[in-house]
Each structure stands twice: as C-alpha cells, then as structure tokens.
Amino acid sequence: MTQKPLQCDVLIVGGGPVGGVLAGLLTTLPLRVVVVDFLAPEKALDKNQDGRTTAVSWGSSLIMEKTGLWAQLLPHTTPIEEIRVSQALTSGFLHFNQEDADGHPMGFILDNWRLRQALYTMMEERENITLIAPASVKSLECDASQGQAELTNGQLIQFRLIVGADGRLSQIRESMGIKAYTARYDQTAIVTSVQHEQPHHCRAFEHFLPTGPLAFLPVKTHQSSVVWSLQNKWISAMESLSQEEFAQELERRFPYLGKIELISKRWHYPLVMTLPRRMTTERCVLMGDAAHAIHPIAGQGANLGFRDAEILSGLVQNSARLGLDIGEETLLKRYQRQRVRDIVSMTCMTDSLVRLFSRSSQSLAFVRGQGMSWMNAIAPLRRRLTRHAMGLGL
Ligand SMILES: Cc1cc2nc3c(=O)[nH]c(=O)nc-3n(C[C@H](O)[C@H](O)[C@H](O)COP(=O)(O)OP(=O)(O)OC[C@H]3O[C@@H](n4cnc5c(N)ncnc54)[C@H](O)[C@@H]3O)c2cc1C
Structure with a gap:
C-alpha cells in the first residue's frame, strides 16, 4: 500500500x-x-x-x-567584549573593543x-x-x-x-x-577546549602563526575554545602528541593566558x-x-x-x-x-x-604587521570592520 x-x-x-x-x-x-x-x-x-x-x-x-x-x-553564552589580532614574530596588532561596537558585545560564544x-x-x-x-x-x-x-x-x-x-x-x-x-586550503582545524591560568576578560584572540591561525574564544572565566588551523603537513605530528604535549605546544605559541591544560578531546575539521x-x-x-x-x-x-x-x-x-x-x-x-x-x-x-597569512615570507610578515598597526590607528576603519564582523553590514 x-x-x-x-x-x-x-x-x-x-x-x-x-x-x-x-x-x-x-x-x-x-x-x-x-x-x-x-x-x-x-x-x-x-x-x-x-x-x-x-x-x-x-x-x-x-x-x-x-x-x-x-x-x-x-x-549559556560568553560575550565577546574585545578581539585582539596579532602575528607571531612581529609587533603589529589590531584591537577591536566595545567602543567600536556602540557599547554592545561584538558577539557571543x-x-x-x-x-x-x-x-x-x-x-x-x-x-x-x-x-x-x-x-x-x-x-x-x-x-x-x-x-x-x-x-x-x-x-x-x-x-x-x-x-x-x-x-x-x-x-x-x-x-x-x-x-x-571548491578550493582546498590544505589546512585542517584542530578544535579543543582548554583551561588557562589567566582570565580571558571576555577577549577573543586571533594569533597568526607561520603554520596557520590560532584562535582562543572565551568560554568560562578561565576557559577558552581553541581553533588552530594548521597546514596539513603538520597534522599527523600534532595527532601523535599527548594531551599534555599538545597543551605545551599551545602555550609555547600563545603564552598570554599562562599555563594551559586541555579539558576535552581534539576534533579535526578539513578546511575548504x-x-x-x-x-x-x-x-x-x-x-x-x-x-x-x-x-x-x-x-x-x-x-x-x-x-x-x-x-x-x-x-x-x-x-x-x-x-x-x-x-x-x-x-x-x-x-x-x-x-x-x-x-x-x-x-x-x-x-x-587565509591566503595573505598563509605566506611565510619575512618581508610579507613585516608588511602585515605594519598594516595591522595602521588599521588599528584609524578608528573609523576599525569601526567599519567591527560592524561588518557584528553582522551589521559595511
Ligand atoms: C572549526 C570551525 C569553526 C567554526 N567557527 C565558526 C564561528 O565561530 N562562527 C561562525 O559563524 N561559523 C563558524 N564555523 C562555520 C559553521 O560551523 C558553519 O558555517 C555552520 O555549521 C553551517 O551550518 P549549516 O546548518 O549550514 O550546516 P551544517 O552545520 O553542516 O549542518 C548540516 C546539517 O544537515 C544534515 N545533513 C547533511 N547531509 C544531509 C543529507 N544528505 N540529508 C539530510 N540531512 C543532511 C547534517 O546532519 C547537519 O545536521 C566554523 C567552522 C569550523 C569548521
């Protein structure tokens, strides 16, 4: 029937x-x-x-x-009150805060x-x-x-x-x-949750490394969700690390939150x-x-x-x-x-x-660092980028 x-x-x-x-x-x-x-x-x-x-x-x-x-x-969310963007081995940085966002949180984790x-x-x-x-x-x-x-x-x-x-x-x-x-980035995101010694103060961090961007997203006061987008050639080496060794790798590359401990397993997501x-x-x-x-x-x-x-x-x-x-x-x-x-x-x-930050040339890293510092100094541009990231249009 x-x-x-x-x-x-x-x-x-x-x-x-x-x-x-x-x-x-x-x-x-x-x-x-x-x-x-x-x-x-x-x-x-x-x-x-x-x-x-x-x-x-x-x-x-x-x-x-x-x-x-x-x-x-x-x-059950954590507000993002500040976003700090930085790059390994250079001094340039870009900070967005609630002043750029009309006093609202930029988002929520x-x-x-x-x-x-x-x-x-x-x-x-x-x-x-x-x-x-x-x-x-x-x-x-x-x-x-x-x-x-x-x-x-x-x-x-x-x-x-x-x-x-x-x-x-x-x-x-x-x-x-x-x-x-479809474009393959030849990168995989490793996602995990960590406990850290220093509080995050509702800050999200994006730290550009030669191996790929590393993000810490605020969860509880001393906890963050980590998204580390790594070139595929590094993935099997990372997979072979114990939880403690992986935490040490994170801490070595991003020391600003103090001692780090993994509090979840690690998930892998291919990026395309x-x-x-x-x-x-x-x-x-x-x-x-x-x-x-x-x-x-x-x-x-x-x-x-x-x-x-x-x-x-x-x-x-x-x-x-x-x-x-x-x-x-x-x-x-x-x-x-x-x-x-x-x-x-x-x-x-x-x-x-992704393409700009995937290139490891030293002169390009210098230009990127300078670019971030200039953008950081131009408040109207910062505000425009913030509004875009907040989903409020350009
Ligand atoms: C590491 C990582 C971090 C991210 N972080 C963020 C972030 O912070 N902010 C952000 O905005 N985005 C983020 N994203 C992107 C975000 O995860 C995706 O854009 C989002 O999941 C898309 O949602 P979706 O519902 O379209 O698709 P999906 O989440 O893929 O859901 C698709 C659904 O369809 C079902 N489905 C699949 N195939 C079939 C089928 N044939 N028949 C019936 N059902 C089917 C699946 O079971 C699933 O439930 C991130 C992505 C990654 C990889």
Whole structure:
C-alpha cells in the first residue's frame, strides 16, 4: 500500500544550525514546516559529535531573538567584549573593543551542541514543525505547482518550497544539478577546549602563526575554545602528541593566558571553501554551508547562514501574507539577489585573509604587521570592520 504524502509549505533538508534557525523563524508564521536530517537525534545531540563553539555575531543574536530561542541561550553564552589580532614574530596588532561596537558585545560564544539542543527541543515542541530523522531525500521532483520528495524511509513529502541546508557537501545541491566551485586550503582545524591560568576578560584572540591561525574564544572565566588551523603537513605530528604535549605546544605559541591544560578531546575539521554557481532552482533554495562554505578564520560561516535564513523567512512571510505561491521563481530570484553581495564579499574577505597569512615570507610578515598597526590607528576603519564582523553590514 502506498503511503499518504505528508503535506507542508516548506521542506528543510538539514536540521543543523542554519536549517534549525530557519525552521524557528518560519514557524512564527502560520506555515507547516518539515525538517529532515540524516543524523538520528541522539547522535546529533551527542556532545562528542561536534566540539566546536560558534562566535554568534551581535546581528545573529538579533535574528535568533526572532526565533524565540535567544532568551534561553543567552545565559549559556560568553560575550565577546574585545578581539585582539596579532602575528607571531612581529609587533603589529589590531584591537577591536566595545567602543567600536556602540557599547554592545561584538558577539557571543555558544557551544554548538547547546544550540543544536535548543533547536531540537524547539522542533519537538512547536506544533507546526515535524522533524524526521534519521532520513534523507532519495528522489525529488518539482513542477510549476508543487514539489515532491521521497525519503529514504519511504515517506513522501509534498511541499511548495524546499531548502537545501544540508551542509557543504549538500546532496540537495547535487541533485538539483547546481555545480559548485571548491578550493582546498590544505589546512585542517584542530578544535579543543582548554583551561588557562589567566582570565580571558571576555577577549577573543586571533594569533597568526607561520603554520596557520590560532584562535582562543572565551568560554568560562578561565576557559577558552581553541581553533588552530594548521597546514596539513603538520597534522599527523600534532595527532601523535599527548594531551599534555599538545597543551605545551599551545602555550609555547600563545603564552598570554599562562599555563594551559586541555579539558576535552581534539576534533579535526578539513578546511575548504565551496561556492555554488547559483543558490536556486525550481522551488528550491540553498542556504548555510550548502550555499557558501568558508574558512573559519573570521568565525563568520554560520553567521552568513543565519542571515540567509532571515532574508528567506522575510520573503516567505510577505508572499504568504498576500496568498502568493512561496515557491515561485520571483521570490527565489529575490532571495538570491538579496544575499549575493554579502556572501561574495565575506567569501572573498576570508579567502584573502587565509591566503595573505598563509605566506611565510619575512618581508610579507613585516608588511602585515605594519598594516595591522595602521588599521588599528584609524578608528573609523576599525569601526567599519567591527560592524561588518557584528553582522551589521559595511
Ligand atoms: C572549526 C570551525 C569553526 C567554526 N567557527 C565558526 C564561528 O565561530 N562562527 C561562525 O559563524 N561559523 C563558524 N564555523 C562555520 C559553521 O560551523 C558553519 O558555517 C555552520 O555549521 C553551517 O551550518 P549549516 O546548518 O549550514 O550546516 P551544517 O552545520 O553542516 O549542518 C548540516 C546539517 O544537515 C544534515 N545533513 C547533511 N547531509 C544531509 C543529507 N544528505 N540529508 C539530510 N540531512 C543532511 C547534517 O546532519 C547537519 O545536521 C566554523 C567552522 C569550523 C569548521
């Protein structure tokens, strides 16, 4: 017997940070949303699955407020009151502080697993969201009036709009025939949590080393989340180090927080940039890493995705209010048009930073150091960069 198709307005494939936030934004409207994720909830919520934190920009915190989730997440975040950028072996530095940010925190550090947990609880509790997991899309058909997906568990879903929020290796992007440009950085990010002797005073540090950028993101008073993006040739040597030896390597390269001790395991993330040729096809849009995977050097990947979600939900809301088809081409084109500038400028900015700081020539290091000092001295420029990082536009 064939199963009765499940009807919805929006089918979101991928219940990660971006797909989850989109679901939260859409379900403040009278819309029926189905979220499909190929990870079983117990696996998705396992703290060992993802050891990262996300630097949620000030602008993204305002988006999360609209989902109704921010009030419960805020007590579990650490505000970023200052960002200190420096480079090994040179004296140049760049400091951003709250004065550059109209007195607001520039952002907040939030554990990825905690965001996941809040999103999954929301998906279970809101009546107009159905979460189907573990499952993925087996086949997909779209026409002028609707689309239909068959899931790997046999369930049929009919929708008006499908959103591919299934990460940088997006299966939806592939099944829609959207080609993507991928650049491999030959770097892997090692992520871990550390306890340190000195307090961080709500400062985030980005320290550029000849081997790659090393970031300390403030968590509890004496704890930080570390993201060390290393050239791949160093990874196996680092992997062979014990926890104590790895902590010593961190301390040797970044002595400003005193004695360091690892308090979690180490996770590895290969770093690539992926940019598809387009973000839409018939009844389908891409968002989050499926639409733009960037290097974490500036902690902006998820923030870009949250802005995708905000723009799409606004367009869908307007269309739904007027009784229009939320999967029609004009809306999709508008979404792409409104997102392209932000995505391309952020992708180019992060890509240029990675390339600029990956070159180990001494004269270039001197120029970079001077460049940072000059930028540090020009308050309007600093403020502009701060607003950009806060997700408030250029
Ligand atoms: C080391 C590191 C540090 C970072 N730090 C920051 C930071 O501080 N700030 C920031 O803004 N960004 C940061 N980022 C980037 C950020 O992690 C990503 O941009 C963000 O996770 C993208 O979210 P997403 O929901 O689009 O994709 P993902 O997080 O990849 O989630 C995709 C979801 O889709 C599901 N899925 C995948 N394939 C399928 C399928 N075929 N069918 C169904 N479901 C599927 C997955 O299970 C997952 O739940 C960092 C990235 C790295 C690597």
